[in-house]
Amino acid sequence: MPILSYLALPRDGAMDQLCADLSGMEYCEIIPADNQEVVVLVTDTPDDKSEKTLQETLKKIPSLQSLSMTFGHNAEE
Amino acid sequence: MKLDRRSFIKSAAAGSAIAAAGSIFPGISFADWKKQEGASGQLIWKKAPCRFCGTGCGVLVGVSGDRAVAVKGDPNCSVNKGLCCVKGFHVVQALYGKDRIRTAKVRKGNKMVEVPISEALDLIASKIQETISQTGKDSVAMYGSGQWTIPDGYVASKLFKGCLGTNNLEANARLCMASAVTGFMTSFGIDEPMGCYEDIEHADVFVTWGNNMAEMHPVLFSRMLASRKRKGNVTIIDLATRSTRSSQASDKSILFKPSTDLAVANAICYEIIRNDWVNWDFVNKHTTFHKGKTNIGYGTEDHFKFKDAPQGITFEEYKKFLEDYTPEKAERISGVSAMDIKYLASLYGDPTKKVTSFWCMGMNQHVRGTWINNLVYNIHLLTGKISTPGNSPFSLTGQPSACGTVREVGTLTHKLPHGVVMKEEHRKMAAEIWDVPLANIDPKPTYHTVEMFRALDRGDIRFMWIQVTNPMITMPNLNRYRKGALKDDRFIVVSDVYPTPTTDVADVILPAAMWIEQEGMYGNSERRTQHFEQIVPGPGETMSDTWQIIEVARRLGFEKQFPWSEDEYIEKIWEEYRRFHDSPKHNMAPYSLLKKRSGVQWPFVNGKETRWRFNAKYDPACKPGSDFDFYGKKDGKAWIWARPYEPAAESPDDEYNFWLNTGRVIEHWHTGSMTRRVPVLHRAMPESYVEINPEDAMNLGVVNGELVKIISRRGSVTMKASINGRGVPPRGMVFVPFFDESYKINEVTLDAFCPISKQPDYKKCAVRLEKV
Numbered sequence: 001m002p003i004l005s006y007l008a009l010p011r012d013g014a015m016d017q018l019c020a021d022l023s024g025m026e027y028c029e030i031i032p033a034d035n036q037e038v039v040v041l042v043t044d045t046p047d048d049k050s051e052k053t054l055q056e057t058l059k060k061i062p063s064l065q066s067l068s069m070t071f072g073h074n075a076e077e
Numbered sequence: 078m079k080l081d082r083r084s085f086i087k088s089a090a091a092g093s094a095i096a097a098a099g100s101i102f103p104g105i106s107f108a109d110w111k112k113q114e115g116a117s118g119q120l121i122w123k124k125a126p127c128r129f130c131g132t133g134c135g136v137l138v139g140v141s142g143d144r145a146v147a148v149k150g151d152p153n154c155s156v157n158k159g160l161c162c163v164k165g166f167h168v169v170q171a172l173y174g175k176d177r178i179r180t181a182k183v184r185k186g187n188k189m190v191e192v193p194i195s196e197a198l199d200l201i202a203s204k205i206q207e208t209i210s211q212t213g214k215d216s217v218a219m220y221g222s223g224q225w226t227i228p229d230g231y232v233a234s235k236l237f238k239g240c241l242g243t244n245n246l247e248a249n250a251r252l253c254m255a256s257a258v259t260g261f262m263t264s265f266g267i268d269e270p271m272g273c274y275e276d277i278e279h280a281d282v283f284v285t286w287g288n289n290m291a292e293m294h295p296v297l298f299s300r301m302l303a304s305r306k307r308k309g310n311v312t313i314i315d316l317a318t319r320s321t322r323s324s325q326a327s328d329k330s331i332l333f334k335p336s337t338d339l340a341v342a343n344a345i346c347y348e349i350i351r352n353d354w355v356n357w358d359f360v361n362k363h364t365t366f367h368k369g370k371t372n373i374g375y376g377t378e379d380h381f382k383f384k385d386a387p388q389g390i391t392f393e394e395y396k397k398f399l400e401d402y403t404p405e406k407a408e409r410i411s412g413v414s415a416m417d418i419k420y421l422a423s424l425y426g427d428p429t430k431k432v433t434s435f436w437c438m439g440m441n442q443h444v445r446g447t448w449i450n451n452l453v454y455n456i457h458l459l460t461g462k463i464s465t466p467g468n469s470p471f472s473l474t475g476q477p478s479a480c481g482t483v484r485e486v487g488t489l490t491h492k493l494p495h496g497v498v499m500k501e502e503h504r505k506m507a508a509e510i511w512d513v514p515l516a517n518i519d520p521k522p523t524y525h526t527v528e529m530f531r532a533l534d535r536g537d538i539r540f541m542w543i544q545v546t547n548p549m550i551t552m553p554n555l556n557r558y559r560k561g562a563l564k565d566d567r568f569i570v571v572s573d574v575y576p577t578p579t580t581d582v583a584d585v586i587l588p589a590a591m592w593i594e595q596e597g598m599y600g601n602s603e604r605r606t607q608h609f610e611q612i613v614p615g616p617g618e619t620m621s622d623t624w625q626i627i628e629v630a631r632r633l634g635f636e637k638q639f640p641w642s643e644d645e646y647i648e649k650i651w652e653e654y655r656r657f658h659d660s661p662k663h664n665m666a667p668y669s670l671l672k673k674r675s676g677v678q679w680p681f682v683n684g685k686e687t688r689w690r691f692n693a694k695y696d697p698a699c700k701p702g703s704d705f706d707f708y709g710k711k712d713g714k715a716w717i718w719a720r721p722y723e724p725a726a727e728s729p730d731d732e733y734n735f736w737l738n739t740g741r742v743i744e745h746w747h748t749g750s751m752t753r754r755v756p757v758l759h760r761a762m763p764e765s766y767v768e769i770n771p772e773d774a775m776n777l778g779v780v781n782g783e784l785v786k787i788i789s790r791r792g793s794v795t796m797k798a799s800i801n802g803r804g805v806p807p808r809g810m811v812f813v814p815f816f817d818e819s820y821k822i823n824e825v826t827l828d829a830f831c832p833i834s835k836q837p838d839y840k841k842c843a844v845r846l847e848k849v
């Protein structure tokens with residue numbers, strides 16, 4: 001049941017697209033910065049399998065330039 | 078309750094990201110974020126450096142009861158400012174693999190039998206005594222690690238060099254950092270980088286030399302990308318032998334043929350001089366010119382010896398030497414176009430641009446590793462772009478304490494915690510601090526790592542104790558060294574946390590405490606010492622590597638040298654060790670401060686950390702009145718070296734027509750013994766593979782996922798092909814990550830090394846491919 005957070009940086013000029021892409025994805029919540037092109041992404045997946053699928057999908061988003069992890073929690077509850 | 082706890086954790090996750098964003102993008106605001114207060118299920122957070130790479134990210138470990146369950150980047154740690162990579166996040170799960178080694182085991186006949194740890198320690202002590210009495214002190218050896226804590230390495234050195242009187246002490250950092258050390262020593266007379274990670278925010282240009290930072294130093298790479306995003310006018314150049322994720326994210330990717338970085342670096346210097354981009358004021362005041370021996374060999378034979386003979390030369394002689402490296406000539410050697418060489422020179426030469434060069438294994442695991450380190454320093458010295466914020470030739474480290482333990486404590490055959498065994502004043506200092514007779518410390522170094530395993534194979538070494546490393550995966554030309562370790566009258570002790578191919582050759586296995594199951598310190602790439610306390614208990618009879626050595630030392634009769642109690646031994650060891658570095662050039666922070674902060678950089682002088690060494694503005698060790706002082710050299714001047722291009726030890730030919738290059742992937746730490754036990758990391762990268770260029774694959778008739786046999790003069794491995802995966806080698810090269818013990822690629826590699834540093838070259842040997 002992993003919960004992770006990241007800083008997501010969009011490709012040049014793709015901030016709106018990145019917000020739209022991420023917020024449309026299952027298990028993802030975003031907090032966009034209001035004065036810079038940076039998005040906080042929090043993911044909350046029910047199991048490791050969906051986590052893996054999500055990771056793969058994230059890697060392929062064209063509007064995303066880089067994703068840096070900041071937090072992780074994965075304990076059985 | 079469950080929902081509350083989960084939403085609390087999510088809020089904490091968002092909070093961490095926002096804190097990290099605040100450090101990296103000053104002034105950033107997230108107006109939409111409402112922090113949730115008062116949720117239940119709170120975790121206790123404790124600081125530690127990450128267990129894995131030499132970046133040394135600070136993490137906060139979330140503890141629930143006796144178990145570590147969560148990790149967040151430590152926003153108070155200036156290394157990572159709250160960021161973390163995929164390995165760092167999963168680091169706590171590496172503690173809880175099902176097959177953790179919990180008890181000691183001893184070989185009885187063909188079986189490993191569980192015994193109480195005290196019995197195993199008795200056996201180790203008596204074997205050391207017996208071996209020394211039968212075959213002499215230099216027939217016992219210890220092989221440690223850049224993942225040793227600082228106290229681990231310190232007590233190992235004290236026992237082996239100070240008490241037993243043998244210099245048979247080496248560590249796996251010989252395989253990853255030795256060329257960086259000899260590069261520093263030959264250019265500056267003193268080890269470790271002059272700059273710090275803060276250079277990243279100051280630099281306008283980054284050149285990464287054979288360094289896939291996106292996978293190997295991902296947090297620093299993120300900082301580079303964030304700086305480019307924030308400042309807009311930052312250029313990142315990836316100079317490498319294959320295309321990687323770093324190439325994709327860079328502004329320009331330039332590929333060179335293996336080993337020819339030597340020619341490229343010389344050609345950059347040629348251009349800098351030709352265009353008069355030399356910073357004459359700096360060069361005249363702070364540098365001298367030198368040359369050394371050439372055609373220096375490759376060390377593939379036992380007992381290989383080499384000693385350089387440096388000679389001073391004039392600037393004119395250096396300039397003449399560079400005539401062999403015009404951009405056009407270097408293009409013919411390296412495959413890098415003269416235009417690209419000129420472009421690189423113009424970036425380094427532009428006085429308005431601050432330039433940072435980063436490198437790691439590409440330059441260090443190189444049969445001319447010392448030379449290429451020298452040559453990149455040349456570029457920074459000629460332009461005076463050194464030791465100032467943003468102007469930094471920066472050698473990164475692979476392991477969390479390769480600097481702290483191996484380089485600073487000096488756990489290599491020729492080293493002492495201060496200085497080298499060859500110098501009497503250094504031996505005297507060690508004998509006094511260690512309270513041992515001066516005669517105990519042997520003035521002659523014995524074996525560097527490759528030669529130590531050769532000595533084990535030959536029978537010159539009969540007893541070896543291996544801690545925190547897995548040489549039966551990582552030694553090049555592995556077949557020879559595994560057979561050597563398995564010979565009848567060899568006795569091998571292995572201290573580790575999981576079973577590995579190295580515990581497979583052991584006669585005694587000791588269960589080791591891992592990371593935050595013990596107190597300790599690491600030292601990262603930027604001279605930062607990072608303390609961690611014991612945060613969770615270790616399982617079963619696990620014991621810290623430091624305490625294992627102390628237990629054996631006492632059994633050998635050295636109670637006086639190892640008198641500490643279990644409650645305070647780390648503090649006492651630290652304060653004893655600190656005496657070795659008591660000078661403005663290397664002063665270390667006191668224990669009490671290390672406990673409080675997320676790392677402290679040395680030299681730590683008058684209560685202040687030194688961020689840029691050799692620059693009088695920042696470094697109190699510089700001579701009063703100087704601007705720069707390269708005080709590692711007697712005259713305070715750094716050395717610019719004339720070092721030629723020489724080819725690899727083994728290059729492709731008609732029979733073995735491909736280069737083999739080996740390395741790492743982001744998901745796995747080194748040989749994977751920890752990260753392959755973390756389910757998410759294992760699933761993300763379940764097995765190793767061989768990267769092949771698409772055209773070569775087509776010629777071979779191989780498609781993605783099909784099996785390919787990689788054959789060298791030493792061995793072969795069969796594995797799946799990866800075509801157009803995350804890395805793409807040029808035609809004529811294959812790349813294999815070494816993390817997977819099912820595919821021992823080091824049975825194929827060559828044990829050639831840099832004759833100066835004795836560090837093997839894992840990046841270049843010749844192989845042929847067969848479709849299976």
Ligand code: SF4
Pocket residue numbers: 127128129130131132133134157160161162163164165166293294295296297
């Ligand atoms: S970059 Fe290195 S130190 Fe930082 S979190 Fe990743 S593995 Fe750990």
